[in-house]
Amino acid sequence: xxxxxxxxxxxxxxxxxxxxxxxxxxxxxxxxxxxxxxxxxxxxxxxxxxxxxxxxxxxxxxxxxxxxxxxxxxxxxxxxxxxxxxxxxxxxxxxxxxxxxxxxxxxxxxxxxxxxxxxxxxxxxxxxxxxxxxxxxxxxxxxxxxxxxxxxxxxxxxxxxxxxxxxxxxxxxxxxxxxxxxxxxxxxxxxxxxxxxxxxxxxxxxxxxxxxxxxxxxxxxxxxxxxxxxxxxxxxxxxxxxxxxxxxxxxxxxxxxxxxxxxxxxxxxxxxxxxxxxxxxxxxxxxxxxxxxxxxxxxxxxxxxxxxxxxxxxxxxxxxxxxxx
Numbered sequence: 001x002x003x004x005x006x007x008x009x010x011x012x013x014x015x016x017x018x019x020x021x022x023x024x025x026x027x028x029x030x031x032x033x034x035x036x037x038x039x040x041x042x043x044x045x046x047x048x049x050x051x052x053x054x055x056x057x058x059x060x061x062x063x064x065x066x067x068x069x070x071x072x073x074x075x076x077x078x079x080x081x082x083x084x085x086x087x088x089x090x091x092x093x094x095x096x097x098x099x100x101x102x103x104x105x106x107x108x109x110x111x112x113x114x115x116x117x118x119x120x121x122x123x124x125x126x127x128x129x130x131x132x133x134x135x136x137x138x139x140x141x142x143x144x145x146x147x148x149x150x151x152x153x154x155x156x157x158x159x160x161x162x163x164x165x166x167x168x169x170x171x172x173x174x175x176x177x178x179x180x181x182x183x184x185x186x187x188x189x190x191x192x193x194x195x196x197x198x199x200x201x202x203x204x205x206x207x208x209x210x211x212x213x214x215x216x217x218x219x220x221x222x223x224x225x226x227x228x229x230x231x232x233x234x235x236x237x238x239x240x241x242x243x244x245x246x247x248x249x250x251x252x253x254x255x256x257x258x259x260x261x262x263x264x265x266x267x268x269x270x271x272x273x274x275x276x277x278x279x280x281x282x283x284x285x286x287x288x289x290x291x292x293x294x295x296x297x298x299x300x301x302x303x304x305x306x307x308x309x310x311x312x313x314x315x316x317x318x319x320x321x322x323x324x325x
Contacts (some may be wrong), residue, residue, distance in 0.1 A: 009045075012030075012031060013029060016028035016070065017073055019078055025044070029169040036065075037222065041056075059101055068088065070136060070242060071087055071139070072193070072241060073244070073301065074137070074139070074301070077139040078142065084106075086105050086139060089101070090126065100136040121177060122173070127158075137140050151168065154201065159189070160188050160189050182226060190203065191242055201217045210240070211239045214234040214259055215234075234278045245301075257274075258270065262296045263296050268297070271284045285320070
């Protein structure tokens with residue numbers, strides 16, 4: 001039966017980050033180790049009173065439901081109109097019955113949460129069958145005013161294909177992926193959220209058992225899309241899961257791309273790369289024993305605030321800043 005499902009804390013697991021949008025906190029859910037039956041829930045709460053304001057289920061009421069909102073710890077993205085954007089994982093796909101497995105979703109938050117636009121790859125059935133979650137990666141919104149493609153949504157998953165979509169119309173489903181503005185095959189799985197700075201997209205890829213690089217792609221000023229030939233990549237490789245990066249800068253200069261290397265069960269390693277050339281590593285926390293971080297935790301993201309970089313680990317919170325010397 002469609003449209004009937006119950007939130008069960010035993011089965012659901014908060015996998016993604018939180019999003020604070022228009023006075024509401026949105027909490028995404030996947031599962032505990034794919035133990036059935038679970039759904040892709042997105043629950044909204046008033047940030048002041050903590051009263052529940054909305055409930056969304058990406059794959060409701062089917063015996064074999066999934067549709068988890070995993071995104072490797074990434075949070076839902078939001079735009080200036082308070083729309084939310086998420087990627088879902090393996091699950092049923094049937095828009096007529098509001099089943100949104102392996103899809104990009106644009107969600108209105110006015111009067112509850114509801115799908116207003118979507119994109120689903122032509123390979124959805126194969127992704128679902130082969131445990132190739134589209135939603136292993138997170139969504140990135142890129143605004144480039146005055147360019148041919150001014151408002152973009154970018155992301156991808158285990159299949160290793162990065163999709164570039166128009167936020168005004170995500171493109172729905174077609175057998176040829178005609179609704180996507182661009183598809184870019186990266187040759188490795190995406191378990192991260194891309195980052196953007198100064199006309200450049202940064203993304204790290206790595207499959208289980210196969211390492212990959214942190215890579216930069218530039219936008220073409222004529223087409224407004226990504227040049228498929230990378231501009232630079234890190235010399236170091238990252239094991240699964242490749243990191244979601246953060247970027248610090250002084251306006252349009254001195255950009256630094258921060259990435260956490262996971263070495264489970266070893267220490268996390270914080271890397272700093274020149275944003276104009278990822279082949280230049282400026283520093284990493286493994287160089288000096290005094291800079292060593294705590295034990296690695298997968299899907300952690302460096303937080304940059306007030307001139308410092310914060311790294312969460314299994315045993316401690318590490319804070320990095322300029323050396324007094």
